[in-house]
Structures are given as structure tokens and as C-alpha cells.
Amino acid sequence: MSPAIALPVTAGFSRLGEENAFAVLARATQLQRQGRDIINLGIGQPDFQTPAHIVEAAVKALREGHHGYTPANGLLALREAVAVDLARRFAVDVSPELVMIVPGGKVTMFMAILMFGEPGADILYPDPGFPIYRSMIEFTGARPIPVPIREENGFAFSADETLALLTPATRLLIVNSPANPTGGVTPKAEIDRLVAGLARWPNLAVLSDEIYGQMTYDGLAHQTLLAYPEMRDRLILLDGWSKTYAMTGWRLGYSVWPAALYDNARKLAVNSFSCVNAAAQHAGIAALQGPQDAVAAMVSEFDCRRKLVVEGLKRLPGVSCRMPKGAFYAFPNFSETGWKAKALASSLLEEAGVAVIGGPDFGVFGEGFIRISYANSPDNISKALERIDAFLRRRNAVE
Secondary structure (H helix, E strand, O other), X not given: OOOOOOOOOOHHHHHOOOOHHHHHHHHHHHHHHOOOOOEEOOOOOOOOOOOHHHHXXXXXXXXXXXXXXXXXXXXXXXXXXXXXXXXXXXXXXXXXXXXXXXXXXXXXXXXXXHHHOOOOOEEEEEEOOOHHHHHHXXXXXXXEEEEEOOHHHOOOOOHHHHHHOOOOOEEEEEEEOOOOOOOOOOOHHHHHHHHHHHOOOOOOEEEEEOOOOOOEOOOOOOOOHHHOHHHOOOEEEXXXXXXXXXXXXXXXXXXXXXXXXXXXXXXXXXXXXXXXXXHHHHHHHHHHHOOOHHHHHHHHXXXXXXXXXXXXHHXXXXXXXXXXXXXXXXXXXXXXXXXXXXXXXXXXXXXHOEEOEEHHHHOHHHOOEEEEEOOOOHHHHHHHHHHHHHHHHHHHHHO
16 A cells, blocks of 8 residues: 655645535435435525526527637626616616626635735624635635624624724625525615715725525515615625526526726636536526516515414424525524534434534524525425424423
């Protein structure tokens, strides 16, 4: 046997984290292969099929020979469609020359954090929040500064608390509304207050993750940061097709950049993924330009499931849950049950056959909570809640 060799990689790789939802998905799949009945409320993807006209557009593109490279920043027709869609939804003027087509939302996070993260720099991010924010910040050597996302604030970010964390070392602020994992939606008045306060920090870039922007409830309208002209020279918008059009596996997203940063993003595209596959881009055009009834129907169904899951969670012993205002996640508080969140999530999967994600996988302020995705059928949600109820009552009786 050959002697072990050392292949030293850069220190940044020791700081890379993961998205535990995929680890939970892998374990759930493994248990299913062993014959276990597993209900997955962990993974964050719609349980709907991509609408047929979008699929047909991709098939048509392939049949017509769209098999080659596209521009690194994406097809002009798709970038134009994005600009038209943003104008339709928000009455904002966005140049297609500032739109970047990317293979999924994470790529925009990578680009923005790589541009501003380095030793000596601070980057603010929501906690609990999408785990890749902190992972990438630490990879670059920058200092991750968590912005607490508090249950008592309806899981909206606090403008005052966010602004109080800014220092001359802060290079990038990441905000997310509607939010993963909490389902929180930050009201317009709070966003107004944040934007006004940022006037004191003119050299600070802002990454606004608005991937769930079309999934709001109770009559709430999504408030995009694109609507603030004073933000446009520093704002990086993250959005895409994955959630809105049930296209998670298509790996298709977009970002809108300040003019001063756009060429940096284009160069990163050239150096990493070259371009997004052509057929997916043609599908993206069809999604934006075609009928939107499937989107409305999906959000309406999520609204019904939202109420079902929250009502069921509130009946569980020792559990409370705020009504989420957006996305398709609930973030119930299990602290009164006496369980640590990750231990509870693991036990629910192994013993009760219900996959959920422990709150600490989304940050230090996630302890005491678990994330439940209600992107599953009402029957499965009801069955999962029954299993969780039986598990808590059985284990509490034993212990």
C-alpha cells in the first residue's frame, strides 16, 4: 500500500460549511431505500411540476438546435424579459445590460461575497438565515457579523439593530425578505428606515436576496430594494425561477448589478461556469412571458398549507409557532419541549420518519427552533404532524 500523502489545500476550505438540508435529504432517501416511510418536510423545493409550456419551450429549443454556448451574462432575450418582468411587477426601470443570468441563486451569493470578502472586512448577514451566506463569508476570510432575526419581531429584520452593527470595516450587508428559514417578511416601513440609515454609509454594498418575492400572504406586497433609486448604485439583487416556477432542478437564476460591478460579475462567470445552458434560458423566457396562473395557483395552495401546518403545530405539546408571512417555511419554537433543536430533528427523522431541519443549521440564533417546509401535500403535512405529536408525547412520557 502506498504511504499516505498530504495534499494541502488552501485554508479557506477548512472554513466552508454546508447546507444541511441536502444531508437530511440524503439520509431520508437512504431510509426510504431501506423500506421506511419518510415524510420530507425538510427540503425547500415546491412539490409542483414545472408548468408544461415552460418545459415545452426547453424541448423546442433543443429540437431547433440551441446546443451551443451563449453569452456569459445570458441571452439578451432573457435579460430583456427579466427587465420587462421587473417593470411589470414593481414599476422599476432596469437595463438588460445590468442583468446577469446565472445557474441558480447561490451563484449570485458567491459572486457578491467574493467581491467584498477578504481578511479585515466585515460582512453582515441574517441569522437565522440561509447557511451559505456565512459559509462563503468565512471562506473568503472576512468576519461574519450576524444580524439577529428575532421571533418577537415577527422574524422581520430590525433596521435599527442592523444599522447599529455597521462599522467602517463593513463591506457588504445581506438582507433576505421573504426569508428562509423563518418565512418572515420585513414591512415596508422597516425597509424605508434601513434605506434612510444607509445614507450614512455610502460605500457599503447591499445584497438583497428576493428569491421568494412572489410568495407573500395576507395581502402583503413584496417590497423590493430596486424601488429605491438611492440604492441602485450599491444594490445587488438576487432572484430567479427556482421557487416561483417550480424549477429548482433547472438551475436558473438572475441578478441585477450596479453598473460599477457588472463587469466583475461577468468576469467571474467567464472564469467559473462560462454560461448557463441554452435550453434552460429559453425555458426562462417562456416562464416570464407566458401565463402566470400556475404561479398564482401554487401560492394559493401554499397559503392553505401554511395555515394547516401552523394550526397543527400549535396543538403540539410545548410548541408555539408564528404565522409565516412569506416563502413556504414555518419556524416553530420547540424550546419548551426541552429538546435541543438538532437532536430533535435527528430523532424525528430516525424514529418518527419525519424530515425537518434543526434551527442551528441556519445560525446561532436558530437554537430552539426547527424549519418545516410546507412544500408537501396537505395529507403528508397532516400525517407528519400526527407523527411529531405522537413522538413528543411518547418521549416526554418516557423521560
